[in-house]
Amino acid sequence: MTQPAESRIAVVTGASSGIGAATARTLAAQGFHVVLGARRVERLEELAEEIGGTALALDVTDEDSVDAFTAVIPRVDVLVNNAGGAKGLAPVLEADLDDWRWMWETNVLGTLRMTKALLPKLIDSGNGLIVTVTSVAALGTYDNGSGYTSAKHAQGVLHRTLRGELLGKPVRLTEICPGMVETEFSLVRFGGDAERAADVYAGLTPLIAEDIAEIVGFVASRPSHVNIDQIVVKPRDQASATRSHRTH
Numbered sequence: 001m002t003q004p005a006e007s008r009i010a011v012v013t014g015a016s017s018g019i020g021a022a023t024a025r026t027l028a029a030q031g032f033h034v035v036l037g038a039r040r041v042e043r044l045e046e047l048a049e050e051i052g053g054t055a056l057a058l059d060v061t062d063e064d065s066v067d068a069f070t071a072v073i074p075r076v077d078v079l080v081n082n083a084g085g086a087k088g089l090a091p092v093l094e095a096d097l098d099d100w101r102w103m104w105e106t107n108v109l110g111t112l113r114m115t116k117a118l119l120p121k122l123i124d125s126g127n128g129l130i131v132t133v134t135s136v137a138a139l140g141t142y143d144n145g146s147g148y149t150s151a152k153h154a155q156g157v158l159h160r161t162l163r164g165e166l167l168g169k170p171v172r173l174t175e176i177c178p179g180m181v182e183t184e185f186s187l188v189r190f191g192g193d194a195e196r197a198a199d200v201y202a203g204l205t206p207l208i209a210e211d212i213a214e215i216v217g218f219v220a221s222r223p224s225h226v227n228i229d230q231i232v233v234k235p236r237d238q239a240s241a242t243r244s245h246r247t248h
């Protein structure tokens with residue numbers, strides 16, 4: 001991988017769509033050389049071309065893929081643990097074990113693999129930052145959502161534990177907990193059912209990916225002694241994971 005020696009490097013996982021793609025654009029506009037990771041490499045390559053970044057195949061559920069991805073990155077100043085998502089909505093009684101495995105592998109173990117692999121480089125940078133995109137699902141439960149809420153809680157706990165473990169090291173940690181953001185999230189959750197996905201955002205104004213990207217940009221541009229621990233951000237129309245105002 002080649003990039004100007006003076007540029008700071010930001011790694012964004014799940015950069016092929018939604019919040020990750022918007023975050024890659026924002027960080028590139030702030031002068032970072034952005035390394036984009038996801039499984040859909042064609043999408044990454046298009047975005048990397050647009051922002052002058054580097055596209056690399058990454059499957060955060062696969063140890064070898066994470067090793068190959070992280071090995072070629074010479075330095076890391078910012079890691080955005082964004083790859084993730086939900087599969088299905090089902091009561092515990094009807095829980096689909098494969099959906100649970102997908103959610104835990106991607107959100108929790110994916111974040112663990114990436115963080116473990118890049119932490120030495122983040123420390124070496126002298127001013128590292130880890131941003132983890134969890135969710136309001138990391139802060140509370142909702143009916144039929146236990147696969148996702150449990151995974152997001154675990155991802156949040158992993159991230160928050162590092163805040164103590166890294167005291168004295170030059171690495172900051174920020175958790176961002178969004179409410180509803182209109183991306184491909186619901187399309188993935190409902191196995192490609194576009195109508196069901198659209199219903200999630202019907203009658204209200206959801207957040208858009210750029211709203212979250214701007215927050216990452218703000219966090220990444222604070223002076224190095226300022227640690228923003230956690231940000232909870234929801235649409236004005238959404239009071240909680242289960243309570244929203246809808247016009248219809």
Ligand SMILES: NC(=O)c1ccc[n+]([C@@H]2O[C@H](COP(=O)([O-])OP(=O)(O)OC[C@H]3O[C@@H](n4cnc5c(N)ncnc54)[C@H](OP(=O)(O)O)[C@@H]3O)[C@@H](O)[C@H]2O)c1
Pocket residue numbers: 013014015016017018019020037038039040041058059060061082083084085086106107133134135136177178179180181182183184185186188209
């Ligand atoms: N949208 C919301 O309402 C919302 C709310 C709170 C939190 N979040 C969280 O925000 C994050 C981003 O989601 P989004 O809303 O932007 O959804 P999205 O548009 O579906 O984007 C998800 C991204 O994750 C990547 N990804 C999934 N599995 C992966 C894997 N095994 N390895 C590498 N990358 C993988 C996808 O890329 P590939 O498929 O190309 O690999 C894609 O780029 C997720 O962690 C999600 O849980 C979303």
